[in-house]
Amino acid sequence: MLRKLFGNSAAAAGAAAPARASFLPYYEQTFAPLLADRTSGFRMMFELLEARCRGLSRPALIVETGSLRAVGNWSGDGQSTRLWKEFAAFQPCEIHTVDLDPGAAPVVRAECGDAVQAHTGDSVAFLYKMAQSPEPPQIDLLYLDSYDFDVADPFPSAFHHIKELIAVRPCLGPGSIVAIDDNYPHPDPADGRVTGKGYLAMQWFRDLDIPLLHRGLQFVWQL
Template sequence: MDSIDTARSHCSHSTQLVIDDSVAALNALCPFINKPVDLLSLDSFDVYPEAPHPSAIHHIMELLAARPALRPGSIIAVDDSAIGGDGGKGMIMNEYSSRSSATVLYDGYQKVWIMH
């Protein structure tokens, strides 16, 4: 609970903080979001270089859960994308973005895409 207390101390009183599984929370919240998301930053699941697939799968599930709230111009960032030979957390998102309407804005330890 330290992280929620830290966040609470840095946010306005009108900010709603949620502690939940990120995929479940995004699925539950997206129908109630009344304006498109400008920035979606994904960093909820640790990645292990020797086994990056569980984290990569989790991050594509987050993206798919949030997809209804995204629009052209939305920016998606994934941390730990340069870990492991296959691309860390963003390995599946790399494939998704290459087949969808997204362009890479930054490709380093973090990877950032913009939706078209």
């Protein structure tokens, strides 16, 4: 099933991408004012992704864990899935989102139509299956926002996001953009560290010498 789903984007080589209108002015005018603490993180992702799209001869592949679940909750959850759909009106994209909750996929389909393929299941298993394809598709933007973070018990969520990265590693190559949502200053201000979904991933990327390009509620890296 996944070969069928993910085979197309990697194989759809063709002529160099034609010049297209930029999504960024539309983002600034329409979405940036709604996104509160995520405004700058999404801006960074779209700047990087748009630049990457200019060099692609296939649709950009966007993969997300943790789907839009509450329509209109811009400042709370972020509405990431809807934003990918909006970006896809400017640049050809293949978009997949996965959520453990079977209630999420119908919400995504109602909000995003055919632009986004919504899957139900555990994100680690989903990503691993994708990465086991004979020719693993190369992800252009990987957005990790699954397993809700509990400030009283940060490890399970952060570790889940590490498991996602391990599972999907064959699909990440030079230029792949990786973002993780829901990161916060450490509750002890003297500590200096961060906590949140990405605090372990931050250490992993640091060990790999991959610089953190955006540090806020969302962390953004580019391989």
